[in-house]
Amino acid sequence: MERRYVYTTPKSFLELLKLFKGMLAKKKNALTNAREKYELGVVKLTETSAKVAELEAILKVSSVEVEKIKKLADAQA
Numbered sequence: 001m002e003r004r005y006v007y008t009t010p011k012s013f014l015e016l017l018k019l020f021k022g023m024l025a026k027k028k029n030a031l032t033n034a035r036e037k038y039e040l041g042v043v044k045l046t047e048t049s050a051k052v053a054e055l056e057a058i059l060k061v062s063s064v065e066v067e068k069i070k071k072l073a074d075a076q077a
Helices: 010-076
Strands: none
Touching: none
């Protein structure tokens, strides 16, 4: 914009590379952590859905038994 030349000395260029490597490592670690959290969440969701399906099956059996007991109680009363 100001039509100035910007010269880079070897030392500042090496510092720029070092800064870039540091930022890249931080981003890589952050993405790795986010991916691990995501995968753990997916595992937890699948486990939970399996448990919910199991509990629904138990609930269906229990509701049939409750209906039988309810009919017996109504018949005796």
